[in-house]
Amino acid sequence: MKKKIIRITTVPQSLGGLLTGQLKFMKDYYDVIGISSNEQVLKNVGVKEGINVIPLEMTRSITPFKDLKAIIDLYKILKKEKPFIVHSHTPKAGMVAMIASKFARVPNRLHTIAGLPLLEATGLKRTLLNTVEKITYGCATKIYPNSYGLKKIILEERFTIDKKLKVIGNGSSNGIDTSIFDPKLYTEEQKKQLKKSLNINDNDVIYTFVGRLVKDKGINELVAAFNQLEKEKENVKLLLVGAYESELDPLSPDTLLFIEKNLNIINVGWQNDVRPYFSISNFLTFPSYREGFPNVVLQASAMKLYSIVTDINGCNEIIIEGLNGTIIPTKNTKVLYTKMFNLHDKNIADIDLEKCRSLIIEKYERTFVWKKLLEEYQSLENEIN
Template sequence: MKPIKLVRITTVPISLDLLLRGQLKFMREQNIEVFTASADGPEITRFSEREGVPHKIFPLTRKITPFIDMKAVVELRNWLKEIKPDIVHTHTPKAGLIGMMAALWAGVPHRLHTVAGMPLMEATGTKRKILEAAERVTYSCATAVYPNSMNLKSFIESSIPVDKQKLKVIGKGSSNGIDTDFFQNTPALSAQGSNLRNSLGIGEKELVFTFVGRIVKDKGINELITAFLKLSEIRNDSHLVLVGPFEDHLDPVSADTRKAITEHPRIHSVGFQSDIRPYLSMTDVFVFPSYREGFPNVVLQAASFQLPVIVTDINGCNEIIADGENGIIVPAKDSQALLEAMNRYASNADLRGLFGLAARASVVDNYSQSAIWQALLKEYRELVQ
């Protein structure tokens, strides 16, 4: 049988590297010829070699840049005309807009876009109107749109004019599922976690709250810092570890937050880490106070790691976590509620253990990687056949 020819496009290569880890290699092994495309970046060599896929660089940006964007549409269209894929599948808002326009122009028969979080959820005024227009164009050019959570699908249906027959959630949600064997603690990871605690000056019996993600306003970092500063006055054995890069050019945290992160002796900002598992291993409670998400992989990873979690009541998070059953859900942008949840965990080791066990069991049952990959493979084959 002739292999299906598939192109996967994201705005920046780190999305291919982290969000689709292992999936592209799996698709190749199922008689699918896979190509990838994104802007330039240091992650290209790593994921291209790991997944065994050729990669093409285009001038994609995460900002609103009309002239650069049109140049990217033309270049991408010409490339697609050359390789003649059966399917173009895009992720991230800008790649979706550029990729779906170019794929339609190139005559690609199956044009798929995954929605995993929408910046317009937090935008207002003119910016929101621009982002809504971009989503409408993306969806009109696509033949199928895959929100990666049920709640996100409902939001799109109520907020964006779209042919509802195009909308579909793959499996129970998530873009890539979770490798539950990879994301679980081991003696080796525990040793690495202990070493990390020592290097950061954190005692063995002190309590570590960890956040993983971009250090930006939309991830709830301002509220997280406010809550932790108050918690640190109540409990002098608490630490906060922030794993991820600052993005001051896109969505900076406040000056007070930045100052606290820099100066507080028990706030540890360790930057981007290609393997977050040692940091999960040293963690007592995982905190993710984001304003908006699609279906956050990092919450699945922390839950798979058997960690008690705190999330906000937003798309995706409130599907992975059931409040009071396998974690705690708090309102978004509410530093007081976040403080109370953090202190509740800090004061109750039994609750931490109970919710951690329940969180992992839920991920294993509902969001295993193999189930998501098989569901997407089935979708590709049915579309082409």
């Protein structure tokens, strides 16, 4: 019989989106069960990945009574299912899963860290989040930061000890399918039609951001830098692909007004498929304050985009200065503007766009990441044997 693995995320969009394909791959080697909230969406993920699923209501925010109920409900599930491995992703799912699996005596309690939102918190909230993080790590048997920079931060914050930590492969939670993120899939006519629908001219230089439109992603600085840039350059567009999260991390009123009123800022909202927008872009602008291992930068590079990223973990591991992008300080509008200005005048032909793509294929191809994680799971079996 195959050993049983339970994979847990707070919301099913993470289970079926951020980890797409991975659960189906693991199903050939293990009995895989997915657990997350939102039963109907979770069922769709189960069908897509070909796995069994079990709903468990969890919240993304701090809700002590609901969190306690989730821990108790998950404990009951684990006692019934008796998994060999519980592997969680996302902060709330990690806390719930690691505590419940510790009490249920699951032998292998694994948690992947794909970012630390607490790094931007202060005061009592930061103290509370630090405590929760230490409890999560303390209950886990292994912690997998999805970048080497994140591992360094975890050790600096003293959340756990070094021997519990391991980066799988070269980083990333799921790698990237470069056969899907390939600019060759889009014809010149398709790109022309998309530009036309967005009122983008053929000679416009397009700076693109993909992700949540929130403060922590550096959108305030990006919009401010772009507003300065368009005073100097006529043929520029800022393409924003993502949704607001006004309750969790709102943008400044000035930024929201600029996005709404400026005709050169094109906000297309959340998109299930971001590839068409990469295909018409000239540069990725990604001035985030914090990341785990950003899929957006992998995707853009695979689509042959030169990137402007901030000097944070993940970003500074994917981007090699001057080769497939450039690295700037966080929260620095002036430097971001300067880089955007300089790239506007740079001859695209001088950039080795093939190198942008080949670097990703070499280090972060999806099947490579899956096989490295499979090796890790199998090593746990060998430890037991």
